[in-house]
Every structure is written in C-alpha cells, then in structure tokens.
Amino acid sequence: GQSLEQPSEVTAVEGAIVQINCTYQTSGFYGLSWYQQHDGGAPTFLSYNGLDGLEETGRFSSFLSRSDSYGYLLLQELQMKDSASYFCAALISTNKLIFGTGTLLAVQP
Amino acid sequence: ETGVTQSPTHLIKTRGQQVTLRCSSQSGHNTVSWYQQALGQGPQFIFQYYREEENGRGNFPPRFSGLQFPNYSSELNVNALELDDSALYLCASSLTSSQETQYFGPGTRLLVL
Numbered sequence: 001g002q003s004l005e006q007p008s009e010v011t012a013v014e015g016a017i018v019q020i021n022c023t024y025q026t027s028g029f030y031g032l033s034w035y036q037q038h039d040g041g042a043p044t045f046l047s048y049n050g051l052d053g054l055e056e057t058g059r060f061s062s063f064l065s066r067s068d069s070y071g072y073l074l075l076q077e078l079q080m081k082d083s084a085s086y087f088c089a090a091l092i093s094t095n096k097l098i099f100g101t102g103t104l105l106a107v108q109p
Numbered sequence: 110e111t112g113v114t115q116s117p118t119h120l121i122k123t124r125g126q127q128v129t130l131r132c133s134s135q136s137g138h139n140t141v142s143w144y145q146q147a148l149g150q151g152p153q154f155i156f157q158y159y160r161e162e163e164n165g166r167g168n169f170p171p172r173f174s175g176l177q178f179p180n181y182s183s184e185l186n187v188n189a190l191e192l193d194d195s196a197l198y199l200c201a202s203s204l205t206s207s208q209e210t211q212y213f214g215p216g217t218r219l220l221v222l
Contacts, residue, residue, distance in 0.1 A: 004151075031209065040197060042113075042213040043152065050209070087151050095165040097142075097208040099151030 002026045004088055004100030011106045012078055020073045020103045022088035030091040032064050032071045037102070038084045046073065046086075075105075083107045113202050113214035121220045122190050130185045130217045134202030140164075141183040142208065143175060146197040146216070158183055159206040195221045 004024045012018040022032065031050035035043040047055050049064035049071060061074040075082055083106055089099045114133045122128050134141050140159045144152035154167035158177035172188040181202075187194060197218050201211035 033209065035213075040216075040218075042215045043199070043201075045210050045212065048209045089151070091208055093165070095142075095157050095159070095206045095208055096154055096167070097211070098154065099144075102149075102151050 002090070002092060002098045004090055004098065006086075006088055006100045006103045008101070009104045009106070011108060013108050014078055014080060016078050017074065017076050018078060018105065020075075020086050020088075020105070022071045022073075022100055024069050024071075024088070024090045024100075026090050026092045026098065028092040029066070029069075030094065032062070033089045033091065033097065034060075034062050034073045035087045035089060035099075036084050037087065043087065048091075078107050080107050080109070113200060113212050115198075115200055115214040115217050117217060118215070119218045119220075121222065123222050124190055124192060126190050126221075127186065127188045128190060128219065130187075130198050130200075130219075131182065132185070132200035132202075132214055133182045134200075135212050138202035138204055138212070139181050140203045140206050141177060141181065142201045142203070142211065143183070143185045144199040144201065145169075145194075146199055148196075152199055155185070157206065157208070164206055190221045192221050195219060 034046040037043040047062040064071045085102045142157040143155040146152040156166040197216045199216045201213045
C-alpha cells in the first residue's frame, strides 16, 4: 500500500522555527510536495522536491532524502497566520499524488 | 488571471441520489484532478482529466465519474450516494498532466443524509 506518516499536531510560538516531518512508503516515487490548508479551505502549494536536498522559498524550506524515504518542511519566523494544516504528498506516478493525513500547526503568541 | 472555481459551495443530498459538482480550471491549465477530503484527513485522489480524457484514477468505484470539456472545465458525478460520500470535494488544475504543482479550488462540501 501507499502511506505517508506525519505528526498529527505541532505547537510553536510566534517567531520560532518549526519542522514538520514526513516519512513515506510508496510503490513508486517521483518527488514530495507540501501543501498548506487553512480550516477546510483550498490547499495551497508550498514546495516540491524532485531531488534530494533542500529547497528554500522565503520563510519556508523543504528537504528530501530518497534513501531514507523522508522529508520535512521547515517554517522559520513563525507568524500567527501560519496556523493551519500542512500536508506532505508523494508523487507516485507522473499523474497521481498521494497525501499524508496532515499536521495541524498551532502558533501561539 | 482567474483562479480555480468550484460550484456549488455546499450541497445536501439524501442517500441514493445523484450529484454533479463543477470546476473551472485556472486560465491556461489543461489538466484537472479531483480529490475527496473527509474530515480530519488528507485529500484522496479520485481521478484526473487531461485534454478531455481520463488520465489516471484512484481507488474509487465506478459510480464516481467525470467529464472534461473543451474549455478544460470539469464535472464530477457521483451516483447512488452513500453516507460515507459526505466530504469536501476539491478540484485542482495544473499546466500539464504532471501533478508536481497543482492549484486547488475552494471545494464543494457535500453532506449526504
């Protein structure tokens, strides 16, 4: 089967750094995406890692290690508006994306 | 540039009925994918349409079907609704059939009673 494991909840304070981990077990793998979703709204694309290593986009960075079947999303300088659910998603074929169960991030003042 | 739009925003149906959900893709995008998101879960891939043809399907029964039109808008049809079909239905468009980067609509929240 296909599965992606993430922590269910993470809490951090404003201005801090938080890392959300994702481990995957899939039958095929092209890369790992990250999406942000506020309270049942539209998921918003954050990043995609097709190769091992770190991708940086502003306050957000994402990392992939194919040998470890592992990735993470790093959020720096946390703001209250970053409180949301974060999903990792594995591209298991060129046209099929499998999502994890999501991590609810609560940013406290 | 217009983003992905979906209609209706909310819908209530009873078990056994049929429902049609609609999605307009982002300008210039020729691919639409549909997802079902149950409460507290991640989105689950239903199927993808690329240039009006189904181009990949997840583990959903045949009563979930779709269409894509020449303007790349799309419909999701669900027949013989079941209580477990209650969920947020999301569509996402992309420039190509590759799902590396997708742009999601706000979703249709379906409640089956």
